[in-house]
Amino acid sequence: MATDEELIAAVARGDEVAFAALTRRWERPLFQFIHRHTGGRDVEDLYQETWLRVVRAGRRFDPARRFSTWLFQIALNLCRDWHRAQRADPVDPDDLDRMPAGGSSPDRAVDARRLLAALPEPQREAVILRYFHDLREDEAAEILGCPRGTVKSRLHHGLRKLMEIARR
Amino acid sequence: MTPGCDDVLAACFLDEADAAVEAHVATCARCAAERERVGSVRALLAAATVPPPPPGLSAAVRRAAGPLLAANARRASRVLVARALAVALLVLPVVLLADLRVGTLVYGALTALLPRALGLYVVSSWAVTVTGLLALTYAAIPIFAERQAAALSRTIHG
Numbered sequence: 001m002a003t004d005e006e007l008i009a010a011v012a013r014g015d016e017v018a019f020a021a022l023t024r025r026w027e028r029p030l031f032q033f034i035h036r037h038t039g040g041r042d043v044e045d046l047y048q049e050t051w052l053r054v055v056r057a058g059r060r061f062d063p064a065r066r067f068s069t070w071l072f073q074i075a076l077n078l079c080r081d082w083h084r085a086q087r088a089d090p091v092d093p094d095d096l097d098r099m100p101a102g103g104s105s106p107d108r109a110v111d112a113r114r115l116l117a118a119l120p121e122p123q124r125e126a127v128i129l130r131y132f133h134d135l136r137e138d139e140a141a142e143i144l145g146c147p148r149g150t151v152k153s154r155l156h157h158g159l160r161k162l163m164e165i166a167r168r
Numbered sequence: 169m170t171p172g173c174d175d176v177l178a179a180c181f182l183d184e185a186d187a188a189v190e191a192h193v194a195t196c197a198r199c200a201a202e203r204e205r206v207g208s209v210r211a212l213l214a215a216a217t218v219p220p221p222p223p224g225l226s227a228a229v230r231r232a233a234g235p236l237l238a239a240n241a242r243r244a245s246r247v248l249v250a251r252a253l254a255v256a257l258l259v260l261p262v263v264l265l266a267d268l269r270v271g272t273l274v275y276g277a278l279t280a281l282l283p284r285a286l287g288l289y290v291v292s293s294w295a296v297t298v299t300g301l302l303a304l305t306y307a308a309i310p311i312f313a314e315r316q317a318a319a320l321s322r323t324i325h326g
């Protein structure tokens with residue numbers, strides 16, 4: 001089976017079969033990544049734009065890097081632009097106080113999304129990459145474009161904040 | 169290395185607690201209490217399920233990427249042909265000089281045996297044939313380049 005790096009090199013040469021294989025392979029992780037960043041809004045548009053950027057920039061991909069890191073980096077940049085454009089409606093921590101303790105599963109899913117949304121963007125990015133996508137600190141650091149120690153510290157502060165909110 | 173309280177918090181959150189972390193939690197009341205709270209955060213976040221991608225999404229992306237992929241293919245083909253031609257043109261002066269040298273030698277040998285006009289005719293015919301073959305070779309470069317690209321693609325997709 002061809003590696004991601006071989007497939008992206010083929011995409012840079014205009015290979016449609018390679019592109020189909022890449023999109024199949026990364027469909028779910030990328031969709032989930034964007035969904036968690038935007039809270040489920042405009043996911044399909046951002047998903048499509050991510051892949052179009054991958055095709056456009058394919059020939060500039062450095063084969064020494066991991067494709068997944070590069071892909072998430074593109075998606076993250078788009079999500080950041082999206083947040084700036086939205087001037088994302090901030091989550092009022094007081095609203096979180098009113099989160100029901102129990103509740104049905106959809107309610108809990110909404111609560112969980114609101115909990116994540118309550119984090120400042122840098123901390124939320126670190127939590128999503130480390131907790132939901134199970135990436136190592138160095139991989140998360142490369143995607144976020146910051147040192148490993150910063151990822152560690154953002155995760156720590158994010159976690160403290162989550163615990164603080166959950167305790168209310 | 170002995171883990172600190174901060175490391176314990178992250179390790180419990182990421183479900184990466186090893187023996188050292190467990191040993192620390194066993195002796196640190198604060199971390200033991202925090203581990204409970206981390207568990208409740210984990211339980212809350214676990215509910216943050218994401219729906220699967222809509223069925224037609226990837227197909228729509230592939231359709232949208234079609235023109236871009238076609239542009240990539242055209243560019244890649246142009247680059248491959250240009251590279252092949254560049255390499256071929258690099259050796260062309262050597263080939264021409266060698267042909268000229270051989271032609272001169274053959275013409276010298278022929279004029280010693282045959283009338284000068286007949287020798288000139290034979291050497292000219294040979295030169296025209298060589299030029300034609302060279303032109304055919306260079307014209308075939310784009311075709312070979314295209315086949316090379318197709319073979320590369322087949323290698324990737326098995």
